[in-house]
Amino acid sequence: MDIEDVAITGDMIRLGQLLKYTNVAESGADAATIVASGDVRVGGEVETRRGRQLVKGDVVEIATPQGTTAYRIA
Incomplete structure (x- = not known):
């Protein structure tokens, strides 16, 4: 599984924001549904x-019908 680095400018990013930023979710409501699943x-x-706070070094994996996608906060 490949891990894509996602650079952030601050100290943290919330999980819902990451899902929207990476185009996994189209909206906050969509992100909530994905996380709740x-x-x-x-x-x-x-x-x-x-609302989980992600910091640099955290790895997020999202299971989709196409396979698992992974992102590392950088």
Whole structure:
């Protein structure tokens, strides 16, 4: 599985914002649905909080019908 780096300018980004930024979700409501489905993992653990704060080095995996996509906060 390839991991795509996502550069952030501040100290953190929220999970919902990351999903929108990477075009996984079209809106905040869409991001909430994706996270609530249990298809998102942060550091290998299922994450159900759209507001979860992600910091540099965190790896987010999203399971989709096309396969798993992974992003590392850089």
